[in-house]
Amino acid sequence: MKKTNYGLMLVLVLLGFVISCQNSSNQKKAEPLNTEQISSEIEKTLPENSQAIEHAGKLIYDKYCLTCHKADGLGVPNVHPPLGPGSWVERDPKVLVSIMMKGLNGKIEVNGKVYNSFMPSHANLSDQEVADVLTYIRTSFGNQLEPITAEMVKNIKSGK
Numbered sequence: 001m002k003k004t005n006y007g008l009m010l011v012l013v014l015l016g017f018v019i020s021c022q023n024s025s026n027q028k029k030a031e032p033l034n035t036e037q038i039s040s041e042i043e044k045t046l047p048e049n050s051q052a053i054e055h056a057g058k059l060i061y062d063k064y065c066l067t068c069h070k071a072d073g074l075g076v077p078n079v080h081p082p083l084g085p086g087s088w089v090e091r092d093p094k095v096l097v098s099i100m101m102k103g104l105n106g107k108i109e110v111n112g113k114v115y116n117s118f119m120p121s122h123a124n125l126s127d128q129e130v131a132d133v134l135t136y137i138r139t140s141f142g143n144q145l146e147p148i149t150a151e152m153v154k155n156i157k158s159g160k
Helices: 006-026 037-045 050-064 094-101 127-138 148-156
Strands: 104-110 112-119
Touching: 006 037, 037 112, 094 127, 094 148
Parallel strands: none
Antiparallel strands: 104 112
């Protein structure tokens, strides 16, 4: 049987530990990030703001509007109006926010054609969601209109 030198092994383990501690103490310690640094890092990973809004708006559109107004925004003849140029989308944002909050019922005329249907209220949506979906509609389907912000929605809802 071989004789094991436990003393030598202990010295080698302790020497390795000391060397390891010295190497780690020479390394620069990571300092915690402040909130501005964290925000900056997060923003670098996000898409452009307009792309983020478009994406958020499209998700809301797909959930609440797609069935009636269709993927191309052309609506359903005689029932649900189109959302493209010349439509109510070009109206004052106050009208659009009001329609989103209260819904719409009965006959309306869009681009010279009459539509008779019902649009439910979407008052359950947050100001940001209303702004996102209206901005998506106002910048899609051939529209090139100004975006609507959550602040605008909030002010319109409060009567400002």
